[in-house]
Amino acid sequence: xxxxxxxxxxxxxxxxxxxxxxxxxxxxxxxxxxxxxxxxxxxxxxxxxxxxxxxxxxxxxxxxxxxxxxxxxxxxxxxxxxxxxxxxxxxxxxxxxxxxxxxxxxxxxxxxxxxxxxxxxxxxxxxxxxxxxxxxxxxxxxxxx
Amino acid sequence: xxxxxxxxxxxxxxxxxxxxxxxxxxxxxxxxxxxxxxxxxxxxxxxxxxxxxxxxxxxxxxxxxxxxxxxxxxxxxxxxxxxxxxxxxxxxxxxxxxxxxxxxxxxxxxxxxxxxxxxxxxxxxxxxxxxxxxxxxxxxxxxxx
DNA sequence: GTCAATTGGTAAGGTAAACTTACCAATTGA
DNA sequence: TCAATTGGTAAGTTTACCTTACCAATTGAC
Numbered sequence: 001x002x003x004x005x006x007x008x009x010x011x012x013x014x015x016x017x018x019x020x021x022x023x024x025x026x027x028x029x030x031x032x033x034x035x036x037x038x039x040x041x042x043x044x045x046x047x048x049x050x051x052x053x054x055x056x057x058x059x060x061x062x063x064x065x066x067x068x069x070x071x072x073x074x075x076x077x078x079x080x081x082x083x084x085x086x087x088x089x090x091x092x093x094x095x096x097x098x099x100x101x102x103x104x105x106x107x108x109x110x111x112x113x114x115x116x117x118x119x120x121x122x123x124x125x126x127x128x129x130x131x132x133x134x135x136x137x138x139x140x141x142x143x144x145x
Numbered sequence: 146x147x148x149x150x151x152x153x154x155x156x157x158x159x160x161x162x163x164x165x166x167x168x169x170x171x172x173x174x175x176x177x178x179x180x181x182x183x184x185x186x187x188x189x190x191x192x193x194x195x196x197x198x199x200x201x202x203x204x205x206x207x208x209x210x211x212x213x214x215x216x217x218x219x220x221x222x223x224x225x226x227x228x229x230x231x232x233x234x235x236x237x238x239x240x241x242x243x244x245x246x247x248x249x250x251x252x253x254x255x256x257x258x259x260x261x262x263x264x265x266x267x268x269x270x271x272x273x274x275x276x277x278x279x280x281x282x283x284x285x286x287x288x289x290x
Numbered sequence: 291g292t293c294a295a296t297t298g299g300t301a302a303g304g305t306a307a308a309c310t311t312a313c314c315a316a317t318t319g320a
Numbered sequence: 321t322c323a324a325t326t327g328g329t330a331a332g333t334t335t336a337c338c339t340t341a342c343c344a345a346t347t348g349a350c
Binding site for chain 3: 055056057067068071088091092093094095
């Protein structure tokens with residue numbers, strides 16, 4: 001029809017749209033499971049929080065954001081009851097951020113939502129295609145070469 | 146090593162990381178070509194602006210953002226000399242947003258940057274894989290089914 | 291052992307890119 | 321003709337970050 005297909009079909013836009021759609025799907029599954037109040041940003045925390053707990057500064061480093069920004073995310077999640085901060089017995093300055101029971105439940109629900117969104121994708125594209133997609137993206141990131 | 150690979154290798158994160166990396170590459174090519182001052186946001190404008198010009202409200206509708214937000218993007222690009230606004234002879238309220246010569250040059254550079262970033266990807270993954278990737282993403286979006 | 295440098299964390303304020311609510315003026319249509 | 325719709329602007333808010341500037345605890349060089 002027109003030679004302006006690049007507007008919709010350039011890889012950048014396709015990647016972006018797919019990323020947003022997937023994320024929205026995951027968030028929707030979480031909301032349906034009763035876990036609202038947390039958004040995409042907070043995944044920066046949960047993604048980097050060890051089950052044994054992690055220091056704020058280390059969380060910030062892993063998420064590649066400032067201590068202040070990570071501090072704010074943690075503060076929000078603490079206020080909602082997902083996290084708890086304990087003093088580090090090794091270092092009087094430090095805090096150890098940990099999941100509460102509610103936080104652990106949220107994490108479980110998050111991983112389930114992730115699996116479901118991925119299953120939705122597989123239902124649409126086929127499992128083999130999803131596997132190939134994952135491998136392509138990993139290679140693009142530089143995982144294997 | 147650990148069974149927590151989902152943190153790095155879930156499709157959502159892979160899509161997001163790839164989208165950001167691709168976008169950064171495109172913006173970098175543009176900057177090297179002397180086109181700085183415009184960021185990823187402004188692509189919301191150029192992506193939806195017809196060569197014959199488009200009304201602000203229509204731009205906002207296509208980009209799925211508010212008239213005010215689109216108005217601000219257009220104002221910025223106008224200030225930098227990429228766009229011009231003409232009165233619509235058909236409607237005294239309306240303006241028609243158009244590329245200036247500088248804007249047209251920018252668009253050309255943008256498309257070139259897009260092609261280069263895609264070529265970079267093909268150099269890493271192979272052209273066939275990029276094609277498969279594109280098709281997968283189009284199907285995920287719902288293009289074909 | 292002491293004291294300067296480093297490190298964990300907070301405070302205050304700024305910025306970018308969106309949003310909402312509230313308008314005005316031109317147009318359209320019943 | 322006049323009320324509803326539409327194109328666009330204004331003002332202020334929100335989200336998710338950032339920077340600069342700190343303080344207090346710890347560490348390390350001497």
